[in-house]
Amino acid sequence: xxxxxxxxxxxxxxxxxxxxxxxxxxxxxxxxxxxxxxxxxxxxxxxxxxxxxxxxxxxxxxxxxxxxxxxxxxxxxxxxxxxxxxxxxxxxxxxxxxxxxxxxxxxxxxxxxxxxxxxxxxxxxxxxxxxxxxxxxxxxxxxxxxxxxxxxxxxxxxxxxxxxxxxxxxxxxxxxxxxxxxxxxxxxxxxxxxxxxxx
Numbered sequence: 001x002x003x004x005x006x007x008x009x010x011x012x013x014x015x016x017x018x019x020x021x022x023x024x025x026x027x028x029x030x031x032x033x034x035x036x037x038x039x040x041x042x043x044x045x046x047x048x049x050x051x052x053x054x055x056x057x058x059x060x061x062x063x064x065x066x067x068x069x070x071x072x073x074x075x076x077x078x079x080x081x082x083x084x085x086x087x088x089x090x091x092x093x094x095x096x097x098x099x100x101x102x103x104x105x106x107x108x109x110x111x112x113x114x115x116x117x118x119x120x121x122x123x124x125x126x127x128x129x130x131x132x133x134x135x136x137x138x139x140x141x142x143x144x145x146x147x148x149x150x151x152x153x154x155x156x157x158x159x160x161x162x163x164x165x166x167x168x169x170x171x172x173x174x175x176x177x178x179x180x181x182x183x184x185x186x187x188x189x190x191x192x193x194x195x196x197x198x199x
Contacts, residue, residue: 001026002043009047021050021153028079030055032063041071050152051076051098061093068095076100078129083111084118091124098152099126101144104133109140116149127154135159135168139189142171146183156181167198 005024012020024044030037044052053076056063061080068075078100081087090097099119103112112128119126128145130138141156158173158181159166168191173179184190 001040002047005044005047005049022047023050023053023076025053025078026055028054028057032056032067041067045071045073049073053100054078054080061090061095064090064095064097065093074098074125078102079105081115082106084115087115087118087124091122097124099124100129100154101126101150102129102131103140103144104131104137109144112144113147116144116147118149120147120149120151125152126150127152128156129154130156132162134163135166135170135191136189136193138162138171139168139184139191142181142183143189165197166194168193 001024005022009022012018012022030041032038041052041055051074052071055067055075058079064075064077064080074097075095076098077087077090077095080090081099081101082105087097087099090099099115101112101115101119103109106112106115116126118124126149128141128150130141133141138156138159141154144150145154145156159168159170160172171181171191173181
């Protein structure tokens with residue numbers, strides 16, 4: 001893991017992309033009681049990552065709190081965050097997490113907005129994470145990512161990165177040195193459903 005992430009960072013530096021934040025998503029694949037895992041986590045910690053996402057099991061808040069004391073790199077909780085209460089428990093466990101907000105896991109956009117508002121009010125860093133979904137789901141991700149509570153950059157891409165033919169007009173990345181996924185100003189999600197494709 002360390003070699004792969006180091007290679008990504010070095011490639012970005014060679015391409016003059018030093019300002020790009022790099023984070024690593026472990027998807028709950030590490031265990032603190034495994035010496036090999038502990039070595040990998042220490043190695044990742046030395047790479048200057050923006051954060052390490054979900055290094056331990058989703059229900060292991062105590063382990064994340066211990067790991068947070070051992071590393072200088074911030075920890076992000078993704079699968080552990082199933083509600084505002086789960087985020088509160090993580091803060092109470094002294095993890096100081098970055099919170100990955102996914103509306104599909106939280107029960108819908110309303111709950112995701114509630115969590116982002118809570119994070120904003122408590123000064124907890126958060127971002128909206130993407131899941132494999134249609135352009136309708138991606139439009140919801142973009143709307144949530146534009147809220148003040150989402151103060152960190154998420155992993156939301158253009159719709160065309162996931163499906164060649166989707167059920168809405170595609171949202172693409174803007175041209176330029178730093179590609180951007182725009183947020184529509186229209187009411188609702190700001191997309192039009194292509195009825196022919198939907199049928």
